[in-house]
Every structure is written in structure tokens, then in C-alpha cells.
Amino acid sequence: MNSSVPSSVQSNVEPSAAQRAELGGGPAAGEAAGSPPRPSKPAPAPARGSGAKGSRRTEDVLNRFHEEAQLGEAYDARMLLRLWPFVRPQGKHLALSLALLIVTALLALMRPLIMRDALDAFGAPGGAELLTRYGFLLTGVMLLEQSLAFPQLYLMQLAGARAMADLRERVFAFLHTRRLGFFDRTPVGRLVTRVTNDVDAVGEMFASGALNAFGDLIRLAVIVAIMVSLDWRMSLLAFAAVPPVALGVNWTRRRIRDAFREVRAKTARMNAYLNEQVSGMAVVQAYAREERSAEEFDEINAAYRSANNRSIVLDATLDAAIEMVSSVCIAAVLWYAGVKSMSDQISFGTLFAFVAYIDMFFVPIRDLSARYTLLQSAMSGAERIFELLDNRDEDATAAPADASCTGAATAADEGVAFELDDVGFGYKPGVNVLRHVSIAAKSGEKIALVGATGAGKSTVASLLLRLYDVEEGKVRVFGRDVRAYPRDELRRNFAVVPQDVFLFPGTVLTNIAAGDPTPDRAKVVSALSRIGALDLFERREHGLDGVVLERGSNFSAGERQLIAFARALYRDPPILILDEATANVDSDTEARLQRALEGAMAGRTALIIAHRLSTIRAVDRIVVFHKGCVVEQGTHEHLLAADGVYSKLYRLQFARQAAAAPA
Template sequence: MRARSSGGSAAGEAGARPRPPAQAAANRARGAKKASRTEDVLSRFHEETQLGEAYDARMLLRLWPFVRPQGKHLALSLALLIVTASLALLRPLIMRDALDAFDAPGGLDHLTRAGILLTGIMLVEQSLAFPQLYLMQLAGARAMADLRIRVFGFLHTRRLGFFDRTPVGRLVTRVTNDVDAIGEIFASGALNAFGDLIRLAVIIVVMLSLDWRMSLLAFAAVPPVALGVNWTRRRIRDAFREVRSKTARMNAYLNEQVSGMAVVQAYAREERSAEEFDEINAAYRSANNRSIVLDATLDAAIEMVSSVCIAAVLWYAGVKSLKEQVSFGTLFAFVAYIDMFFVPIRDLSARYTLLQSAMSGAERIFELLDNKDEDATATAASSTGAAAAADERVAFELDNVFFGYKPGVPVLRQVSIAARSGEKLALVGATGAGKSTVASLLLRLYDVEDGAVRVFGRDVSAYPRDELRRKFAVVPQDVFLFPGTVLTNIAAGDAIPDRAKVVNALNRIGALDLFERREGGLDGPVLERGSNFSAGERQLIAFARALYRDPPILILDEATANVDSDTEARLQRALEGAMEGRTALIIAHRLSTIRAVDRIVVFHKGSVVEQGTHEDLLATGGVYSKLYRLQFARQEAAHA
């Protein structure tokens, strides 16, 4: 015995003998590394939780200004929700008292009274459910309408450079899909989460008062559910962010393809277009599947945990019931409360998914609204513009302007032009020389990189947007007509068209009879993009629109390029009177249309190379002379 004990002691000592220093150091290093990994995981978990909560709170705070005007509706809706939730919580207690008193004398009367009381409670609940949901969704619809107006109004304040870089489909997605995602918070009753939290708190108190031991078994489901929700928080948000991105891409592609359908069909690109759309659709489907998997995983996990807890509670309650430690009525009430306990938990998880979808949409909307660049409403006099004295005799002026649509790719190089009030100035040059860019800078659709642009001696950056635009009317080469009528398109910008002014404008260009002969006359319909009008008719509407506005400066950007010879001759005669007494900037492709202007400015590769009258420029034999002879030769060849 003693020997064995000694041997055992020796063995114990041998087992406890210190290991070599290198091995001990390695073990300590592995332990430290493992502890460090554990700390990193816990740190990341805690950080993601804090970041997610801060992110959601920040987005909700930014949405509050749109929700606040609907505060009365929301408060009343939440009050009704609390009332209905409280009434629902009374039902198990009423049934408990009825069941426990059933075997006692007068038990049937108790059961009858309980039935009547339950019926009355349920009728009150359902009668209050309608106004509660109506007020909630009404508040949401109004708030989202205000948000859409805000986003749409924001788009009106952007300069053209913003739209050059941003696909139309993506902007449409912001105003429609992303706002709809936020609206789902109200439409699906996601704000009822407040009621769920109140209901949970009351249920916990009632369950603890009934049996605290069974309550703790039920509450054991809460920690795993909370961990599951937190684990999926960031992943679901990232998934919905990707879904929104793919939706925007799909909308952008659809917009491009529908707008260019004539080209797609003319060049037989239908098959290729379908393949490209299938790739985009597959990417959207894949992103959507990821969000569905995460949502389904969270739901399944919650159901599994809740089922295990319910089974444990029923087993425990059954054992106590057999020992007559729990009455049948109490067991019935407790099981009913357990079911009620997990219903809001399941609802909260589903509403949490909706919340993450809404927060993803809000993120994209506020990312757009936070874009302070390209603000067309900003007014700030530049140093160059402020230094110049106002001169009403000069209608517009470009002073040593340098500009490019893209960095490092100049379109205008040190361009200086000035037009006196009442002067007819024409800009000519090859395609891409920078002529139309001059008109865009005058309207401040873009800002110059260097130099100054002035209108009536005042820098365009110092003008409020509306005041600057009222000084111009533009007749472009490609006319855009809005759905409506001929009358509303000519009076574009006026809420109530002045019919007399419209008739006068059409008379001045000799086109009144042309439009009055059409079905409906001036009240005849204009389809999308003016598809039920010829190119010449659309151009005539654009001319009438410019004259209706009666501005001091008229800009004609190759305005007769899309009309036939007869229409062009009619417009030329009308414009002679229309331009009288006002400044005109004519950007011309057909050089035969600008012989009678006061001065011609010739552009070449973004620079002004010549200025003068038609006769003077022909006599010098420069760029204008070559362009004119080349065009004249082409016309002779075409007539030959």
C-alpha cells in the first residue's frame, strides 16, 4: 500500500514536473494567441453591435423631420395599439378564472360570463384595429410623399454635370423603390414594434406573478434570440444594400434600352440586349437570394429556440400539474401567455428585417441628398465677376473662360466673347468645337473652371437661378415635349397657360393654322416625348415656347437643323421679327442661315479663331471661308 502510494506520489510528481522552458513559452504563446482571438471576436461583436445601433439611430433621426408633421396621427395610432394590446392580455386571465371556477358551484355561470366578456373584448379589439392601422398607414403615406417631394426637388437643384454622371434609372430608384422600402415600416405595421415591446413587458410581469420558475424557462429563449438577431444585423443590412444597388442597376439598364429601342431594333441587338439583361437580372436574383437566406435562417432559429423552450415549460408545468401544484386554469393561462410571449418576438424579428431594408433605402436616399456638389441654386459672386462693373449695354460676356466636362479634357480654352444688347451673334465651327457649351455656361448649367461668365454685367454665379434663367429662352436642336397639350407645352413653366400669349407666339412664327387644324387644336394631346408630332412640328412648338417667354436673350442651338426647307424658310421669316429688339445667340450648322447676323464667331478645337461679318470672314480666306465653301460644294453635289 505504502509502496503503491509512494509510486503514485512519484508519478504525480513526475506528472507535475515543469516542462522545458521552450515548450512552456510556446504553450503560453498559444494560450495568449487564443485569448487574443477570443478578445478580437468579442471586440468585433461589441463594435458591430454599437455601430449597428448607432447607424439605425442616425438614419431614424434623419427620417424624423418627415415623420414629425404626422406626430398626432402616430401618437393616436400608438395609443390605440396599447389599448388593443392590453385588452388582448386580459383574455388568458379571464379564461383562468373561468376554468378554475368551473367545478365549483355556479361554474357554468362563471363560464358564461367569461364568454360574454371575451366576446366583448374581442369586438372592441377589432373595432379599434381599423382606426389604428388606418392612422399608422396614413401617417406613413404622407411622410413618404414629403420625402419623395424632397428628393424630386433636390434633383431640380442639380446642374447637368450631375445628370451626366448619374444614370437616370438609379435616380428613379431613389424616388420610387428606396422610398417605398422606408414606407414599408408604416405599411407593414413595423412601427407596431413599440406595441410589441410594451406587450412583452406586461407579459413578463404577468408570467412572473403566475409562476416565476416556469417564467425563467420561457425567458431562456431570449439570449439566443438576441445573439441571433445581432449576428444577422450587419449581414442583412449589407444584403439589402446590395439588393438596392442591383435594383438601381436594373432600372438604369431598362431605361436605357427602352429609350434606345429604335436603335436596338434597327441594329438587331435584341438577343444581345436580352443576354445583358439576363446577366443583370441574375445578379439581382443572387443578391435577393442572400437576403432571403439570412431572413429565413433568423426565422428558423427563432422558431427552433422558442419551440424548445415551450416544450420545456410544458414538461415542467405538466409535472407540477400532476402534483396538483398548479391549477388547470393557471396552466392554461400560462401556456397562452407563453404563446403570446413568442408571437411578438417572432414579429420583432420579421419587422427587424423590414427595418434593415428601410435603413438601407434611407442610406441611399440621404447619400443622394448629402451631395452638395453641382448645386445649381448656389449664388456666390466670383472674384473676377465681382471686380467687373455692371454694364447693361453688354448682354452677355465670356471673359477668358477655361472649361472641360471632364478633368484634364478641356472643351473651351481661354474663350473671350461679348455681345452687345440687341446684337445678333452667331457661333460656328466643326462638331465638338465648343459652341453649345457656351450656351450651357450662360445658363449656368455648368460652372467654369477659370475665367468669368457675365450676363448684363453681372457674374452668373451671383444670380439666383430663377432670375438668371428668366433672361433666356432656348430653342434646342432636339426638342423635348412633355405629356399634356400643345397649349401647356408652349406655356411650359406657367401653372395656368395664357391662351392669348400662346396664340400670339404661334402667329409670330406663322404656325397657328398648322396646329389649329390638328385634332383638338391647341388642346390636342401631346404624347410622351411628343411622339405624335413630326420633328418640324416639335421644332415649331419650341420656337413658340421661346417667344411665349419673351426674354431679353434668345438662344438658338442649331434650331433649324431638324426641319425641312419649307419649315426652315417659314422660321427664318418669323425669326427676323422675333429677334428684333432682343439679343440673339445663334449656334448654327447651316452657314446659309446666318448671313444676316451682326457678327460671326468661329470656333476651332475649343478656341475662338475668327470674328467678323459673313463678307469679312469670306474675304479673309480662313476657317470660316473653308467651312462655307465645303458646305456650299456639298449642297451643289446634292442638287446635281
């Protein structure tokens, strides 16, 4: 082996990627190639007065969080058809709500006719008795109308909420089918916007728009019929306002759709930026980056405000125009009735009813314009949702396109737990992370992967779990190509103990039994006992039922690591993947874990991704990576004797530790 030590190997003795991130540093040069894309190191806050540079930096931020490319022409009918499967199960509620809506609309339209008869009763024989009768009739109609309005609105809102709950669950379930490459490229805030804001926009349409729009059309048709029956000449005068209103709605149609598309995009951009800033708050404060972050957020917020203002102006303009046309129509009818001396042809009550119907005629038109605005917002949200759901590039459940990927294990594969056969892979096109990597682990064998940060060690684990698909070669687990496995079946073969442990809100019990809908308390106790941590967690308040806050913030790093070990033992898989699993525990806990792991790994295959070489001397085989290639393999003693990359790395790391030790 070459006795020279590549400069990149020396990075192995520096703080790990997770440690640098915690301190506020960026990834090492080598890490960029060996890890999924991640945000770069934040620069110090700009000095006051650096306006041009600050503006350019802010523009870079806006571009980084830019939403997807503007969508093409959208067809509302197509979007509605795609939403129909989510609405169809609520058909009974919607049908009953629609029936009640029609009844309430007809009851509301009876009021001007009752008022007409009541006004005409003045001065007529028996007028007092008629007024009393019409008064009771009007009161009864209004009470019945309002009593039916509640169940109508409730049923409509209930149906919309249930339909959108189903849509939200569909989007959430879809995200679980994506491979990690999808999440590497997609800002978290954008995905949050899809599940929340965009679904809410669609739900608002179904909750208060779609059925009411249908009711508005029915109301409009009935009003037209009543107005024509009252006086066809005044009706023509009122209907003359319809063409300019239609032109106005058509003029604003595309502009409102574009405005709401922009609002959706700016909302996603803002959510993505907020997610990054909150997640990286420790780095923001450590680098005194608050002022720069505030400036960047001001720009993003201003872009959102500008887009929102445009939609508000268009909506308000359309509403004001319809209101103005309505007022002009009423004035024209009154002028026509007065100047043309029609008072001898129609009664005062009829004129009153006609004016009331003119006002009511423009109410559904105004409502339809408002609901059209709501529809455009909903369709913009639906476009984004279905654009996401139509993504099949990173489908982790997709069947392999290559027929050679399928099939059972062959006799030659018996006894091999996992194998990488001439594997090539890169997170980005043209940037290879692994090159012609071949590793085979026998059942029960303990293998450690060693190399500089970014050499490709963690990538091997990701490929075994099929979090990513290889570009060249094959990855097999128990002789079977990982692409031929159903996803759940493949991952039942593994338990992973990561360096950065993620805990879910819940209890200690549910976190250790992660993935088990009915946690087995006895198995949890057994897992904790095997790593010697049962007493530690039983001493905590409420023991195994103790509350775990978001990301396990109420537990120390060592306690989170112990939970991760117990989680792996609870699952009891044939293969363990340990990503420097003892890096975040103190020396006493590490010693206890090392003893426990010797028993836990008995009879299992183990893949250990090592950063501290002192933890892997007893493994069966050490595989040394350098720049994505396997450069050495062997036992600890064999590699030291070879005086190659591993030997130099080992001596360099222990020299650093000796120099750092107190005298």
C-alpha cells in the first residue's frame, strides 16, 4: 500500500460534520461530495451601509428559496375532476346541504313579494288585518330560513373538512414514499405549504364556495324569472348591466389566477426560509447573524406582501365595480319609473319589490365574483398539490425497471448478509461519491467502514436501506437485489443507530418501540436491560412512560443515544448499522455500551461507520475508503502492519488525542 497519507485523510481527526454544524461551521471540502446537498456555512452579518452587497446577498437568498417554475395554463374542470375522489365520499352530506341551500334561497326570495303585498295593503279594505297576516308570514319565513341555514352550513363545512382531511392524509402519505434525494432537493417549508396552506385553500372552496356558487346560480335564475314577471321593460333595463359585469369578470379572471399563483409561491418561499432559520437558530446566534437574517426576511416578506396586495386590489376592484353597476341600475330603474310616469301602471309595492330584486340580483353576482376569487385561490393550491403528487422521479415504492433486479437469492449468495457489487453512485449528476465499490459481508460478520469525512461511508448505509438507488452496479441483501424487495420487507432486515438520534414526541416506551403500533413493555425492558440502562430511565419521572418532547429536547445526548440502542435491540434485526453510535456518550456510558453491544451483535451482521478508530479494533474486518473508493481491507493488526492509509490515520488520530490530553 502507498505509505503516504492523502491530505483529505487528515480531516478524519477534525470534528465530525454534526459537531461542526453544532458549532456553526460548514462541511469540509470532502463532505460536499460524500453527503447530500446541505446549506453552506453562514457568513458573518454585514456591516451597516453595505447596501449593494446586502442586496445581492438577499437576492441570492430569494433565488435559493424560489418556488417551482411558474405553472402553465390550468383548467379548472380538470382540477375539479381530480379533486372529485376526495369529495365523493361526502356525497350524502353535500346533497342534503344543497337541498337545504335551495330551500333557504327560495325562502329569502319570498320576502320582497310578501313586502309588496303588505305595502299594497295600505289603504285597501281590511288593510290592517292583511298587514298583520303578512307580518306573521314574513316573520315565519325568516325564522324558517334562519333555522335551516345552520344545518345547511354545518353539513357543508363538515363535508369540506372531511374531504380536505383525506387530501391532506394523501399528501402526507405520498411524502413517505419519496426517497431521500427528493427531500435533499425540496425545501421543507415548501412541503409544509403543500400540506397546510394549499390544502386549506382548496378546503375553503369546498367549505364555503362550491355549493354556495351553485345556490347563487339558482337564486339568480329565480330572480330573473320574478323580475320579468313583475315588469319586463324594467327587467331589460336592469339586465343591460350584465354584459359589462361579464367583461369585468373575464378581464380579472387570468389576472386573479396569476396573482394567487404568486401568493402560493411566496408563501412556500417564506415557510422554507422560516424553517431554515428556526432549525439553525444556534448558528444564527453564534455568528451574530440576526441582523442579516432580519434583512433577508424583510425582503422575502415584502415579496409576499406585494403579491398578496395585488390579489387584494384585483378582488376589491371587481367587487367595487359590481357594487357601482348595481347602484346605477337601481337609479336607472327609479328614473325610468318616475320620468316615464309609470306609477299608474305599477303599484308602489311592485316598484319596491322590483328595486329589492335588483339589489338581490347583484348579490349573487357579487358573491359569484367573490367565489370566483376563492376558486382561483383553490385552483392555484390544487395545481401545486397535484404537481407534487404527480412526481414519480423519487418513488421509493416503484418497481425496478431492470428485470435483472428481481428474483430470489442464488445458491452462490447463501451466507452473504449484504453485498455491494461494483457500485457507483452520486448525489448530484456528474459528481461521484462511490466508485467501483465492492464489499461483501458474511452473516454474523462485523465490518467497520473507515475514511475521511465525505469518503462515502454513510452513503453505503443509505444504499443498503435503499434510501437512494445506485447508478452503477448492484446492492444485495441476503442475495436479493434491494430493488426487488418491498420497501417494508427490506428495512425489517436492519436497525440503524445514528450518530444524531431523532426522538419523536411521545414517551420513552413509544420511542424505543418506534414503528410498533402496540409497544411490548417487556421487550422494551429487556432491551434497556441488555445495554445496562434500565435503571437510568426508571429513575426518571414516570419511568418508561416519561414524556419525550420534540426532538427529545428534555434528554441529554447520551440518553438519546441509549434510547437509540434500545430501539435497535427492540427491533431485533439480522443486520445492525452503527453510525459512530457511541460518539455522544461519556466514557463510562461508552464502556457500558461497548460491553452490551458485544452481546447484542452476537449472531448478527454489523456494519459500523467509524470516526474514532479506538472503537473498531475488535471487528472482523475494516474497510478503508478514500475519495469514494475502497483502498484497503483487513483486520486492525493487518492494516497497521501494512503501513498504509489506515496505519497513518490511526497514528495521526492517537497523536492528536495524546496532545490534547491534560499533562
